Amino acid sequence: MTYTIFGESHGPAIGVVLEGVPSGVEMDLDFIRAELQRRAPGKSALTTARKEADEPEILSGVFDGKTTGTPLCAIIRNTDTRSKDYAKLKHLPRPSHADYAGAVRYGGFNDYRGGGHFSGRLTAPLVFAGALAKLILQEKGVIITSAISILEGTPDPSPEEIEEIILAARKAGDSVGGAISCTVTGISAGFGAPDFGCNAEGIFAQHLFAVPAVKGIAFGAGFGFSCMRGSEANDPFYMEEGQVKTRTNASGGINGGITNGMPIVFEVAIRPTPSIAMEQNTVDLAEKKDATLVIEGRHDPCIVQRALPVVEAAAALASCELLGL
Numbered sequence: 586m587t588y589t590i591f592g593e594s595h596g597p598a599i600g601v602v603l604e605g606v607p608s609g610v611e612m613d614l615d616f617i618r619a620e621l622q623r624r625a626p627g628k629s630a631l632t633t634a635r636k637e638a639d640e641p642e643i644l645s646g647v648f649d650g651k652t653t654g655t656p657l658c659a660i661i662r663n664t665d666t667r668s669k670d671y672a673k674l675k676h677l678p679r680p681s682h683a684d685y686a687g688a689v690r691y692g693g694f695n696d697y698r699g700g701g702h703f704s705g706r707l708t709a710p711l712v713f714a715g716a717l718a719k720l721i722l723q724e725k726g727v728i729i730t731s732a733i734s735i736l737e738g739t740p741d742p743s744p745e746e747i748e749e750i751i752l753a754a755r756k757a758g759d760s761v762g763g764a765i766s767c768t769v770t771g772i773s774a775g776f777g778a779p780d781f782g783c784n785a786e787g788i789f790a791q792h793l794f795a796v797p798a799v800k801g802i803a804f805g806a807g808f809g810f811s812c813m814r815g816s817e818a819n820d821p822f823y824m825e826e827g828q829v830k831t832r833t834n835a836s837g838g839i840n841g842g843i844t845n846g847m848p849i850v851f852e853v854a855i856r857p858t859p860s861i862a863m864e865q866n867t868v869d870l871a872e873k874k875d876a877t878l879v880i881e882g883r884h885d886p887c888i889v890q891r892a893l894p895v896v897e898a899a900a901a902l903a904s905c906e907l908l909g910l
């Protein structure tokens with residue numbers, strides 16, 4: 586299964602085309618809608634005020650409620666756009682957003698309104714694709730879960746701490762970053778290979794780095810390995826009901842690029858939202874001189890909580906690729 590995400594934040598619609606979808610998968614639209622709503626904006630004081638229904642419209646590849654196996658196209662219409670907020674961004678790129686890199690890459694023809702194709706909004710069709718992947722994986726007993734593991738340095742924050750941290754950042758005209766831990770259970774040992782292109786860690790990394798704002802990924806103990814001895818880091822084997830298991834899972838379920846049957850566990854770092862309210866230094870690309878920028882428009886002071894279903898979606902698509910589904 587491969588997918589192509591299309592559209593721009595302030596265009597008529599965004600969407601996804603999935604190819605190689607297995608035929609006969611029951612399209613559980615209630616589940617797909619619920620996944621999209623986990624990501625959707627405008628739900629609380631903690632997220633952007635942009636209000637989008639994020640209702641998917643399936644244009645092809647589904648008949649009588651089941652996938653046909655031919656290309657599946659789904660769109661989500663953009664309804665709450667305020668393009669005037671972005672007029673000045675044509676010449677004043679937002680620091681650490683993709684405005685500058687994207688303008689260079691596409692020769693200045695990129696749609697800069699609302700971040701165009703680089704907007705976090707483009708993660709809605711990714712969640713649609715991931716929800717379909719989850720439906721396929723569920724039939725194989727593969728389950729994907731995630732949680733916020735760090736928020737602005739606070740480990741495993743409680744809902745109260747999350748609210749406090751995000752509201753404080755918003756009040757200061759700033760934003761916060763964090764990390765998400767994700768677990769994939771139900772994939773047995775033996776999937777993947779040590780080589781480039783089919784390495785299990787590499788497959789997950791490719792899918793996860795396609796999520797905007799993901800700047801790091803680590804499996805199992807990850808960078809923690811750099812502070813350990815082998816005796817601490819090794820996962821001792823044991824037998825349980827005829828199955829080979831490990832007592833610990835510092836390896837995150839992968840050895841030599843191949844799954845070892847333990848849960849696949851990884852953590853991704855999510856950068857603080859680049860669009861912050863306070864004044865920042867930038868350049869004026871038209872005048873070719875230094876400039877300052879105050880960003881208008883509606884932005885999340887923190888992306889981490891909205892990125893949970895997006896990270897799970899990328900993990901679901903990676904799992905399908907790893908399993909050859």
Ligand SMILES: Cc1cc2nc3c(=O)[nH]c(=O)nc-3n(C[C@H](O)[C@H](O)[C@H](O)COP(=O)(O)O)c2cc1C
Pocket residue numbers: 633681682683700703704705706708796797798799856858859860861883884885888891892895
């Ligand atoms: C769910 C989600 C929502 C996002 N919303 C915003 C936003 O409101 N403002 C913003 O500046 N960036 C937002 N981003 C992040 C940018 O899209 C991203 O940082 C930018 O494209 C640069 O890409 P990079 O951080 O991967 O290098 C969002 C990302 C996600 C996953």
